[in-house]
Amino acid sequence: MTIKAGIIGGSGYTGVELIRLLHAHPEAEVIAISSRGLNGKKVGEVFPSLIGVSDLVFSLPTDNILNECDIIFFATPHGVAMEGAGAFIEKGIKVVDLGADFRIDDAENWSDWYGMEHTQPELLAEAVYGLPEVRREAVSKARLIANPGCYPTAVLLALKPLLENNLIDCSNIIADCKSGTSGAGRTANQATLFCEVTESFKAYGVSGHRHLPEIKQELSLMAGEPVGLTFVPHLLPMIRGIEATIYVDLLDTGVDARPYFEKAYANEEFVKILDEGVYPETRSVKSTNYCQIGIQYVKHSNKLVIMSVIDNLVKGAAGQAIHNMNLMFGIEENAGLLQVGLLP
Amino acid sequence: MTIKAGIIGGSGYTGVELIRLLHAHPEAEVIAISSRGLNGKKVGEVFPSLIGVSDLVFSLPTDNILNECDIIFFATPHGVAMEGAGAFIEKGIKVVDLGADFRIDDAENWSDWYGMEHTQPELLAEAVYGLPEVRREAVSKARLIANPGCYPTAVLLALKPLLENNLIDCSNIIADCKSGTSGAGRTANQATLFCEVTESFKAYGVSGHRHLPEIKQELSLMAGEPVGLTFVPHLLPMIRGIEATIYVDLLDTGVDARPYFEKAYANEEFVKILDEGVYPETRSVKSTNYCQIGIQYVKHSNKLVIMSVIDNLVKGAAGQAIHNMNLMFGIEENAGLLQVGLLP
């Protein structure tokens, strides 16, 4: 069997990443990619890495070929998947939304952050937040997946063992996060021009970023109580990679947190706990679905520091979406996701 | 009058930065630059930006011309200035050490971090920690300046108004800092090769970095009590710039911290407080002696976040050294330091 996949909103970096990864997938194939603006163009014209590799041609998102798919990936701005997902699901086609439409359980909260009404509360209720390391079972039975945001993925994996084992003070978590510029997308924008980004670094969204409610929601579920989180994202002068440096207080400073991480991820192929004294570099996971986590207890200040890195376009987007697809279709979890990271 | 300046250990990035800035200084001139390894070479051979600009030739650090200087800048690894500074001071020549030899008041503490004995405790006692915004008076009377480290400069300026006004909980300060790669120097080193640094980001020195005791010492002096600080440095894939994102708890969450910053730096030419909602970018201060500071109170978590940026080679090294020189010689503080930042 080959899973027939369709991509809606394929003109951005997530779209081309889905094509790249699915091209190497042994049991799936992209049969349709849509973009209103690029309708009729070959994918190789838009993404020259695909010249001679893929014969796909962009279609309209209304093209009937999408109804022949087994799964649809929405790689669209918020508000689009919300309107389009239902029709596919009704036809028995599974849906993964790589955007934000189904990530926040509470429709009102979603509206506050995204500035529009949520029109599909039933779908919202049905959607599964697709972090496989947390909801493997639910994902495998889901019809609709809310693929996690990139920052949330890095932060949630770094805190899961601590929260689930009740090891830290949940009221005072600080996540200082840094992202490569591909997270900002491929749309023309003065703020992400080469000359505006390179050789510089800055914080943004300090008073509140759209990934904040999503992270808090999931952390609170892990903790079983509301968490207090300060989340500050920063922009890095590089393409790919997220690093989260997280500061927490152990409830019992005599506890060694490391074994809890090792146990939590012992059977997780895509999460690697680094040795004592080794800190993760974003390049180590470039182009891969891995998350690498370093742990350091800082004696002089009694803080536990957890550092987590992912490739925002893979584990933080397209790779995780494919991981979810694999679970939904009951095939090998790691299918198509075993490429070794590109270094240097 | 022209101040005659000498640079010892001029083969690195701090050396060429001193030449660049002093070349534009209306009342100072570099008359000697030394480097054992480069003895006899023209500065333009080593630093091609100086071709046709400067006729300086590297001499030995033992060359007598250094005794004709009014001021000596040590841009050397730790341990060198400690041995050499005394002889100059005895001759009435002022000394600024851009290295670490005189930054930590306690000789034993210094030895613990730098792995060698401190041989000059009297000089250590005399040396003034040269952060002009904190010790302007002492600097102006000093014979020997310990020029602050780059990370400490960014962190100290960001916290001074809070600590001196007793606004925050001193026991729980987090400084998540990021530095451009020029901070690692110009010595051949696999870890700072282009292909190892670019397109990547990582934390380092998490369990303890040499700038930690220096920062804690100065923060504690500001606070009037020992502070608890977690300091995590990270390496940025860019040349120049330090950004510090600092997380603190206000003692009274109803207090607006902004006016304290504005008052503290109202008369400080080189520290700029940004408007509400504006966060500093390292590129804004590239090539300049400015520090830009942004302040954001995060309501949902009750944290105060302060973000501070400097150019590590200027305000974090050569520029601050010249600022100190200007104070020591009683000339205009900003002499030679008024160039506009290079953007983009």
Added chain:
Amino acid sequence: MTIKAGIIGGSGYTGVELIRLLHAHPEAEVIAISSRGLNGKKVGEVFPSLIGVSDLVFSLPTDNILNECDIIFFATPHGVAMEGAGAFIEKGIKVVDLGADFRIDDAENWSDWYGMEHTQPELLAEAVYGLPEVRREAVSKARLIANPGCYPTAVLLALKPLLENNLIDCSNIIADCKSGTSGAGRTANQATLFCEVTESFKAYGVSGHRHLPEIKQELSLMAGEPVGLTFVPHLLPMIRGIEATIYVDLLDTGVDARPYFEKAYANEEFVKILDEGVYPETRSVKSTNYCQIGIQYVKHSNKLVIMSVIDNLVKGAAGQAIHNMNLMFGIEENAGLLQVGLLP
């Protein structure tokens, strides 16, 4: 006396570079900067390097303050200076166009390359092509300067000594040129997004680039006959800098070209000929008005290779414009242009 300068079209990289350089100019001051889109904004809001440095506020290009200037710099897309320059000149205000409107002597040829009619043929006839090393006298008497393009500046300076001394075959000149991305401007554009430019390199405009007719015109004037030129520009993943590698055939392969270069530029402050075996790096002239030139005769293939580097925003734009201003106002040629290059 202080020269009062105005900038029209100040929202781009050339605008902020003019402000940066004129801020350091001992005899000039920017009193007005205009941009339709930014009218009313402080320059520091748009260019954060100017926070606390300049109090300038963007005005409309129709604002009367521009008529109080002694000189107007047009930093506008083609077609704008053509329409606006005349009114200033009539009022005795000098004009430097950093755009392309007056660079090509032949109005029809201009129209072919720029896709619009040239409406001011009289001004075109009057305008002086402002490459000081070639037309110092004419510039000093001019009312209207066509400031050379960035690629042309690098190529013309590299070939002047060869053509004026009739040393090479004029029919077969190849200029393989590479430019930093700041040459593409600050307008939002997918093609110059960080993620599209960084970690990549490509040729563009191979069949014909707008700087081609300008280069050919000036080379032919130097040679006294039409030249045959193949000019291929490439885009570099960096901010500033142009490098031109130029391949020519000596008419007499026994001739040593180097002395001709040394003689031609012996009295030119801003052109430096590098020693035998030394090749120029763009970073050596970053932030400066210098051009560095390397010369290598390749024995095995009988080619002469000339390599030339400039900072496209300084010697290739704003710096050269100020050099021209200095000549027009009879002040020191190098006024405001003596800052040392930023390295690293």
Added chain:
Amino acid sequence: MTIKAGIIGGSGYTGVELIRLLHAHPEAEVIAISSRGLNGKKVGEVFPSLIGVSDLVFSLPTDNILNECDIIFFATPHGVAMEGAGAFIEKGIKVVDLGADFRIDDAENWSDWYGMEHTQPELLAEAVYGLPEVRREAVSKARLIANPGCYPTAVLLALKPLLENNLIDCSNIIADCKSGTSGAGRTANQATLFCEVTESFKAYGVSGHRHLPEIKQELSLMAGEPVGLTFVPHLLPMIRGIEATIYVDLLDTGVDARPYFEKAYANEEFVKILDEGVYPETRSVKSTNYCQIGIQYVKHSNKLVIMSVIDNLVKGAAGQAIHNMNLMFGIEENAGLLQVGLLP
């Protein structure tokens, strides 16, 4: 059957790239990797992208496990493979030298460029220059492959159709080439530090680079006569990628060169000819074994310009080595080499 591969000199970028590609190879496996300096270390300690991916441990180059291999890849400085290859070949183990020891047919010429005597003239005579598009047959029968250099691969593929069809003047070929910094290797070196390379561009080796004799040798074989070549390499501020812009004169300017390229590479999986007006970008082939070639006839100067891009670590090194291995073992040529390029 699984081909057992060994890597000698695996501490550099070529070594980790061989591991990356062979990890994805369906019929080969790396069973040994050696490095004197890293003996006993896990590959993941040295290359953190391999943490949790590969359990390989560095051995000594004298370790007996290398004799159990079916093929040995030498990724060593020149002079090493020359001494070591013979013993493997005698045991029936195939050898691919990714270094330069067997690339130049003439031992004396080799000595002139590499500064040491060539001690194995018989092996030199036997070695096949492994550019599959040129010598597929010979490669498939070879015991010893001289894997082509990175610049030569880009230049030779760009000129093959022109020379083999006698379309151009062979006496006047110019190859202006640019390489990412990974080509300079992973050894600590001041010249390739991040701060020395980034934000800069320069030519090097202008009077003669070690890849020159190799390129001339192969071009002359294609042309059937000695060629005149001017080859100037440049260093790019990026990790991966080579671009060659090549200037030639058509013997008959009325001839359309494009069909010759299309025919030459119609059946070559790894060489793609771009459409008219499309020029190759290095990023399009990043992480892949592809070569993309653009062709532009420049009417106004009668030059034909060919632009060619490869990833220097893949088609210019490890990928081509694996392509050669596939041919030598009679398996699918493209095995292990079909990953889609990483973009962005």
